[in-house]
Amino acid sequence: MKQKTGASLKAGFPIFIGYVPAAVAFGILAKGCDITLLECFLFSAVVFAGASQFIALNLLVTGMGPGGIVLTTLLVNFRHFLMSASLSTRLGHLPKRYLFPMAFGITDEVFSVLSFTKGELSKTHVFLVELCAYSAWVGGSVAGFILGGFLPEILSKSMGVALYALLLAILLPEVKASGRALILAISSGVLNTWLVHLDILPKGWTIIVCILIVASIGSFFMTWEKEEELL
């Protein structure tokens, strides 16, 4: 079963909707940090990683040097290594040359949408979903930089919930269908809350630790259930 173009755009559109406000917020913030429109555009166009771009702006303002910012970016974005590893099991049928551009677009939200897409992932589907995300992110950043000042403050503040709502809406059908999914997701969230509260790990690593621990426990139950079925 392959995904049709219409279905791909339908899967990507919610990311578009979620990214525009977040990207506009990035553009506004970038302008406030005194960086040029070209640099704002390049941040979104060649880095393409939401949270780490915001963090980079913060660090720039505090005066951190480029080495520290790049290292922080590596740490913050390293979770995508795990996400790519998870997706790779469903992309193995594609020729390698497609994987190079494809890897560029694996953000949290693209990963989430693709992970819960049923059937074999076609290259067109993956690229279209990524294109929806990318166009929203780059377009929104530039629009925010240019037009940002015109947005009422309360509106731009409330747009901060869009990405969380997007992830939550992707998660809901899964937890509705399976109690195990609910338990995995909630325990990961609880663990993350605790780790964030402890404040001993660098930004981004609480999520990595949560993924490693919760997915390990989850895999244990999965294999255990399979063995039960075999008995």
Next chain:
Amino acid sequence: MKTLIPLILGMAAVTYVPRLIPLLFIGNRKIPQRMDGFLKCIPLAALGALIIPGAFQATPDLPAAAVAGMGFTIVYGLFRGGIIVPVLGSVAVTYCVLLANI
């Protein structure tokens, strides 16, 4: 301020490489069942940690506003499903709560 372009390229490299390596090296390889289970559990574990506790701090001045927005997403998402309405609706609800509490 001097140009940020070298910084941006550095950030791009350290973001791209971890996204690429697993795609290139896991691919079609046979992986043990336990590892496969682990990789399959990653999406749920990631979503849980990406949402909680961040969602509660999405509107730092008034966390209740974001919580109300998420509440809408949960209720609508569970009963009607879809993604676009839950997302836009959560922004609208959050906006209203923030507006009502100026």
